[in-house]
Amino acid sequence: MKINDVILQTITKVVVFIILTFGVELFFAGHNSPGGGFIGGLVLSSAFVLLFLVHDIETVQQGIPVDFKKVAATGVLFAVGTGVFAVLFGSAFLTQTFLTVNLPVYGETELATVLLFELGVALTVVGTVVTIILSISEDV
Template sequence: MNPVVLRTVARMMTPVLLLLSLVLTVRGHNAPGGGFVGGLLAASAFFLYFIASDARTVQRLVRAHPVILMAVGLLVILGSGTLPMLFGRPFLTGLWTRVSGPWGSEIDLGTPLLFDLGVYLVVFGTTLSFMLSMEKGSEEEEDNERRGA
């Protein structure tokens, strides 16, 4: 495939895939989807960009280290689990509230959405870390081949 075409497609598809990953994550507590699927789709969007360019470009786009994303995700998961305990409920019990939405609609928000967002960050960070480590491994192999080792 022509690298120019691949780069153009990656530039156009990455935002679309990221938006779709967020939609899948947000609707996951009421319908099929969730943080795991959303996180994988977000990582796939950046993997497409990774194939079209390189690891440095992906790192510049993400702006956060994958380990930070994983840690924040785990903290969000822990927070969504312990929040009900502040109200005398068991760990990971869903707490819900109804918020006024656009055009007179009402939106149900709850701790399951926080849990899904935490899973999204953990899966995205883990997959991104794996992807970037593959690049480091291939760079080390190229260096060894140049040195004749």
């Protein structure tokens, strides 16, 4: 599927970054407003899918030399790992904790271990979705 669509490609370059930023924003917003690991991950992966649609696979993979299977595996490891981590501290499996700190510029900020868990979720979602799409489209 070689598409030579200059307008689409140009717009994509801009749009992908907007989508990526939006995805990251959604991911971090997750604990307090709509968003979170799933949505963040899905939005991020839709950005990648768009890239793969507009450019061909080889080009994108040269630009982003990442094995998305490994991304997914890392995600699962993170999600399970935070649970094990809690056990090491003597709590039940997957216990999350949080604390609020006052950063100089940023103001009152909440630091929660759930963020690590959500990071695992997001990485798994990105890795899996992109792996699925790539597997099929490479198999011509």
